[in-house]
Structures are given as C-alpha cells and as structure tokens.
Amino acid sequence: MKRQHLFARSFWAVIGLLAVIVIGLSVLAAMRDHPVVARIIPPAPREIPQSRIEAMIRDAGEAAYQAQAARLDQLLAAAYAPVYAGIPSYAEFHYSVLGEYTELGSAALGQMGDAMESRLFPDLAAGLGKVADDLDAGFLASFTARLDQQIQTELQGAGAGIALGDVTRSIQQDAINRVAITAPVAVAMTVAAKPAIKAVAATMAKKMATKVASKAAAKGAVKATGIGGGAATGAAVCSPGGPIASVICGAGAAAVIWFGADAAIVNIDEYFNRDDFETELHGMIDQNHAEVKARLLAMLNEKRVATEDFTFSQAASGD
Amino acid sequence: MPALVEIARALVLLLVPLAAWRLGFSYSDWAALALVALGVAIWLGVYRPRLSRRRAELEVVVIPGSALGHWFTGRMGAGLTAGASVLVGVPVLAWVALRSPPLVIAVLLALCVVAGLLSQWAIRVLGRSLTPPFARVMGHGIGSTVAALLALLPLVWLNWAVIAVPHEITSVGLSEAVAAQIAQLPPRAGWLREGLGLFAALDGAKLWLAAQHREALWVGLIFSVDAALVSFVVARSFVAVMEFGRLISGRDE
Numbered sequence: 001m002k003r004q005h006l007f008a009r010s011f012w013a014v015i016g017l018l019a020v021i022v023i024g025l026s027v028l029a030a031m032r033d034h035p036v037v038a039r040i041i042p043p044a045p046r047e048i049p050q051s052r053i054e055a056m057i058r059d060a061g062e063a064a065y066q067a068q069a070a071r072l073d074q075l076l077a078a079a080y081a082p083v084y085a086g087i088p089s090y091a092e093f094h095y096s097v098l099g100e101y102t103e104l105g106s107a108a109l110g111q112m113g114d115a116m117e118s119r120l121f122p123d124l125a126a127g128l129g130k131v132a133d134d135l136d137a138g139f140l141a142s143f144t145a146r147l148d149q150q151i152q153t154e155l156q157g158a159g160a161g162i163a164l165g166d167v168t169r170s171i172q173q174d175a176i177n178r179v180a181i182t183a184p185v186a187v188a189m190t191v192a193a194k195p196a197i198k199a200v201a202a203t204m205a206k207k208m209a210t211k212v213a214s215k216a217a218a219k220g221a222v223k224a225t226g227i228g229g230g231a232a233t234g235a236a237v238c239s240p241g242g243p244i245a246s247v248i249c250g251a252g253a254a255a256v257i258w259f260g261a262d263a264a265i266v267n268i269d270e271y272f273n274r275d276d277f278e279t280e281l282h283g284m285i286d287q288n289h290a291e292v293k294a295r296l297l298a299m300l301n302e303k304r305v306a307t308e309d310f311t312f313s314q315a316a317s318g319d
Numbered sequence: 320m321p322a323l324v325e326i327a328r329a330l331v332l333l334l335v336p337l338a339a340w341r342l343g344f345s346y347s348d349w350a351a352l353a354l355v356a357l358g359v360a361i362w363l364g365v366y367r368p369r370l371s372r373r374r375a376e377l378e379v380v381v382i383p384g385s386a387l388g389h390w391f392t393g394r395m396g397a398g399l400t401a402g403a404s405v406l407v408g409v410p411v412l413a414w415v416a417l418r419s420p421p422l423v424i425a426v427l428l429a430l431c432v433v434a435g436l437l438s439q440w441a442i443r444v445l446g447r448s449l450t451p452p453f454a455r456v457m458g459h460g461i462g463s464t465v466a467a468l469l470a471l472l473p474l475v476w477l478n479w480a481v482i483a484v485p486h487e488i489t490s491v492g493l494s495e496a497v498a499a500q501i502a503q504l505p506p507r508a509g510w511l512r513e514g515l516g517l518f519a520a521l522d523g524a525k526l527w528l529a530a531q532h533r534e535a536l537w538v539g540l541i542f543s544v545d546a547a548l549v550s551f552v553v554a555r556s557f558v559a560v561m562e563f564g565r566l567i568s569g570r571d572e
Contacts, residue, residue: 008567014356015332018339021353025342047345050503051420054485170502178487306490309483312529312539 046158047165048151054309056150057175061307064142064179068135068300072293075134079127080289086120087281093119094277095270097262103208116208117201120285125193128292132189135296139303143179147172175307183302192295200288204281326435328568329561332360333431337416344417348511354413357560358405364559365404367566368459369397371452408556414518415549422477427553430470434554435561438462459562463554470554474547479539488530496527 031037048056093099102115151172155162164172336357343350373393381388415427442458449457488496500523501516529542 004567005569008569011356011359011567015335018335018353018356019331022335022338022342025339029342044346054483057485166506167503170506174499174502175487178490182487182490306486308486310486310533311480311483312478312533312543313480315533316536316539318534 045163045165046155046168048154048168050171052154053151053168053171056147056154057307058309059150060143060146060175061179061304063146064139064307065300065304067142068138069297071138072131072135072296072300075131076289076293076296079124079131080285082123082127083121083285084282087278087285090119090281091274091278095266095274097259097266100262100266114201116205117197120204120281121197121201124197128189128193129186131296132184132186132193132299135185135300139185139300140176140180143307144176147175179303179307182306183299185296185299185303188299189296196288196292196295200284200291204284207280207284322436322439325439325561325564326432328564329435329557330428330431332564333357333412333557333560337412340413341416344511345505348507348509351413351511354409357412358409360563361408361556361559362401362405363566364561364563366397366401368452368455368562369400370394372456373397375450375452404555404559408552408559410514410518411549411552412556414515415553417515418522420477420482422481423474426470426473426477427550430466430550430554431557433469434463434466434557436462437466438558438561441465455562459555459558463558464551467550467554470550471544471547474550475540475543478543478546484526484530484533488527489533491527493524493527496530497523499523500526 028037094103151164151168155164336353339353340350343353370393373396377391377393381391415424419427438459439462441461442454445454445458445461448454488499491499497520500519504512504515504519525542525545529538532538
C-alpha cells in the first residue's frame with residue numbers, strides 16, 4: 001500500500017512537471033516578442049499553422065488569377081492586331097479580278113480554308129503561344145509575390161527578426177513548384193491554337209466559298225449576253241480578213257469583254273459591299289477572339305482551382 | 320459528482336503528456352518522454368482490471384494447490400492485452416495530438432467525457448448483476464464502444480464535409496503526395512521522425528487514393544469513416560487512463 005502511494009505521488013509529480021513544462025513553453029511562446037525574453041532566447045523560426053498557410057495559398061491563387069485575367073485583353077489585342085490589320089489588304093485582294101479567280105480556284109479545289117489561314121492568320125498561332133507563355137509566367141510571378149507578401153506580413157506580426165520555419169518554407173516552395181508545373185496554359189494552347197485557327201479559317205472559308213460561287217454564277221449570266229454580242233461584233237468587224245481573222249477577232253473581243261465585265265462588276269461590288277464584307281470578317285474574327293479568350297480564362301481558372309482546397313462532399317456533388 | 324472528478328482527473332492525466340509532446344516535438348525528440356507517462360497510465364489502466372477479471376476466472380478454473388496453479392496467474396494474458404493497448408494507443412494518440420485539426424480535437428475531447436460517463440454508468444448498472452472484476456471490464460468495453468460509435472457521426476461528417484483537402488494532391492503522383500506529408504514533419508533525423516513518417520506516409524497514401532476518385536461518393540465516405548475510426552482507440556485509451564486515475568487515487572478496490 002505504501003509502495004502504491006509512493007508510485008501515485010511520483011506519477012503526479014511527473015504530471016506536475018510536464019504541466020510546468022507545458023505552461024512554461026506556452027508562456028515563452030506568448031512572450032517571445034518581449035525584448036527581455038528575446039535576449040535570453042533567440043527567436044525561434046516561425047511555423048505558420050497549416051490551415052493558415054493553405055488559406056494564403058488559396059488567396060495567392062485567386063490574386064494570380066485576377067491579375068492575369070485583367071491583362072488578358074491587352075495580351076490578346078497584341079496577338080490579334082496583325083489579324084485585324086490584315087482585313088483591308090484581304091478585302092483588297094478579294095475585290096480584285098485576280099483575287100476573285102484565286103478564291104474561286106481555291107474553293108473549287110477545297111483549299112480555301114488554307115488560303116484564308118495563310119492570308120489572314122499567318123502569325124496568330126505564334127502570337128497565342130506567346131500570350132500563353134506570358135500568362136504562365138505572370139501567374140507564377142503574381143502567385144509567388146502574393147504568397148511571399150502574406151508570409152512576410154505574418155512574420156512581421158510575429159516580431160522583428162523572426163525567420164520562417166523549415167516546414168512552412170517547404171510548404172511554400174512546394175506550392176510555388178506546383179503552380180509552375182500544374183495545368184500550364186502554354187502546353188494547352190500549343191495543342192489547341194492551331195486547330196482553333198484552322199477551324200475558324202474553315203468556317204470563314206465556307207461562307208466565303210458560297211458567296212464567291214453565287215457571285216460567279218450571277219456574273220456568268222450577265223457576261224454571257226455581252227460576250228455573245230461582243231464576239232459577233234468582233235467577227236463582223238474582221239470578216240473582210242477572211243474566216244480565220246473573224247474567229248480570232250471574235251475570241252479576242254469575247255476575252256476583253258469577259259475580263260472587262262469582271263473588272264467592272266468587281267469594282268461595282270466593291271463600291272457597294274466592301275464595308276459590309278470587312279465588317280463581316282471583323283465579326284468572324286471577333287467571335288474567334290472571344291472563343292480564345294474564354295478558353296484562356298478557363299485554363300487560368302484551372303490553374304487557380306489547383307491552388308484551392310476541396311472537401312469530399314463538394315467533390316462528390318460536383319461543386 | 321465523483322464521476323465528474325474521475326473524468327476531470329483522467330483528462331489531466333491524458334492531456335498534460337499529450338500537450339507536452341505536441342509543444343515539445345517541434346524542438347526535440349526528447350518530447351517523446353512525455354508519452355512514457357501516458358504509456359504507463361494506459362498499461363496499468365488496462366492491466367489491473369484485466370488481471371482482476373482473469374484471476375476471478377482462474378479461481379473457478381484452477382484447482383487450489385495444484386501443480387499448474389502456480390503458472391496460471393493471469394498476468395501474461397493481462398500483460399499482453401495491456402501491451403497491445405499501449406502499442407496501439409500511444410502512437411495513435413501522439414499522431415492525433417500532432418496533426419488533427421482543432422475541430423477534430425474538440426470532438427475527441429467530448430468523446431472522452433462521454434466515454435467516461437457511459438463507462439461509469441455501465442459499470443454501475445452491470446455491478447447490480449455481476450461481480451466487480453467482470454462489471455468493470457465489461458463496463459469499460461461497453462462505455463467506450465458506445466461513445467466511439469456516437470462520435471463516429473460527427474467525425475465522419477467533419478472529414479466528409481468540413482476538412483479541406485488541398486486540390487494539388489489531385490495533380491501529383493503517389494510518391495509526391497507521400498513525400499509532401501512527410502515534409503511537414505520537423506526536418507531532423509532520428510527514430511521518431513522515421514516512426515511518425517510511417518503515419519504520415521499512410522495518411523498521405525490514403526488521402527491521395529481518395530482524392531484520385533473524389534467524385535465517387537463511396538470513396539469519400541470510406542475515407543471519412545476510416546479517418547473517424549480513431550474514435551475507438553481514443554475512447555478505449557481514455558477509459559484506461561480513467562481506470563489508472565482511480566488506481567493512483569487509492570479508489571481501486
């Protein structure tokens with residue numbers, strides 16, 4: 001019984017000692033900023049609680065997303081500037097006899113999309129690749145800066161001269177590394193840009209081919225009458241020179257009238273329709289611009305989501 | 320009222336070593352010494368009532384004065400059970416104290432109180448029909464098991480709908496997920512880090528696996544139930560510590 005009593009007392013003494021250690025460590029931790037305590041015990045590196053650092057990472061992801069979304073219009077404007085600038089020269093080409101026949105030939109061969117891509121979007125894929133690179137680099141830079149700023153604020157709040165703890169530093173570096181490699185916009189854009197440009201060029205080509213074909217058909221009817229009359233007149237004028245001269249003069253007159261009528265009709269068409277044509281091209285490029293912007297925003301959002309947390313309940317309900 | 324005193328005493332005996340461990344672990348492996356006190360409490364808290372019950376059984380089974388009577392003391396069985404309780408209880412409690420979010424710790428504290436109350440109630444009720452050694456062991460089992468079952472609900476809910484999982488775990492491989500969990504331990508070599516690294520690796524692997532299939536309802540639920548099973552270890556350990564508290568306060572008859 002005496003031994004049991006001694007054991008009980010010893011055990012309570014150990015618990016008391018542990019309690020003193022716990023209280024002492026807690027008091028020291030609370031008073032670490034006090035100059036007297038700081039002189040005796042050098043400030044320990046500060047470990048930021050996991051839930052707090054996770055909130056900081058989330059916040060940095062959101063800030064990086066907002067920063068990149070805000071500069072997206074400017075970046076895309078630079079990438080699309082050559083495309084918009086190329087509209088007048090494409091219209092110039094379209095409203096020329098050579099352009100008309102080139103387009104008609106391309107449409108007949110089913111290559112109008114390629115032709116349109118090389119004339120209107122020659123550098124767009126490279127431009128979008130640069131936008132994606134810029135977004136990746138910008139996202140990482142914004143994320144790193146914001147996270148660092150928040151950690152510095154936390155450290156300043158903990159007291160002067162306090163270093164960041166190893167565990168928190170490891171979490172911080174890990175988060176930065178992940179942002180650098182997770183869901184890169186550049187990789188996704190490299191895969192998506194060319195097909196997207198091909199698709200929009202094909203859509204534009206389809207509309208254009210229908211127009212070119214119907215225009216050619218309408219002109220054909222008008223020109224048939226003129227050519228018939230012109231050939232007959234040419235043949236009649238050269239008839240004193242014999243039958244061969246009549247044929248040559250008839251064919252020459254028909255050709256002059258054919259291409260002359262083409263040039264006249266193209267000019268009349270340009271006079272009445274060029275503005276509408278350019279507006280229509282503008283509209284189609286605007287639509288592609290909006291689609292690319294939406295896609296880039298989705299890619300950025302994917303990067304942002306990668307910095308967020310989820311609960312299993314949210315994941316199962318698809319939120 | 321004595322019941323509440325016993326529970327309060329047991330809470331002190333459980334929480335002081337765990338708090339010392341949690342605070343001290345960031346600085347030194349010597350913090351593990353605080354767990355020795357907890358191990359002793361759990362060992363004796365399981366050993367003594369088991370030994371009493373075993374002896375009560377042996378009194379019926381073994382013929383007094385027989386040759387083998389000297390060997391059948393019940394100490395080995397009680398010692399093995401107590402040893403197993405320490406081997407499971409101390410590491411799990413140490414890990415819970417280090418890594419559980421505050422909400423989980425709050426639920427586990429409430430679980431301890433409920434387990435204590437239910438055990439004492441069960442011992443009282445069983446004591447009307449059973450002899451004390453049997454009533455105590457059965458009362459501990461019933462009280463801790465019912466309390467742990469009750470705590471499963473809030474713990475599953477916390478793991479299912481409240482505790483957030485970093486999204487980045489979905490985009491890394493298993494080895495990276497495990498390494499990330501281990502990296503959150505203090506960076507110093509030693510047997511303690513190796514041991515806790517096993518827990519960290521197991522947690523990381525389970526979380527990674529569940530996160531890969533997070534859209535499937537049953538995966539998240541299984542993960543949450545698995546994480547909540549800690550309630551059984553906590554409840555059993557607390558009841559053992561409560562029994563130890565009775566022992567050192569001289570109330571062990």
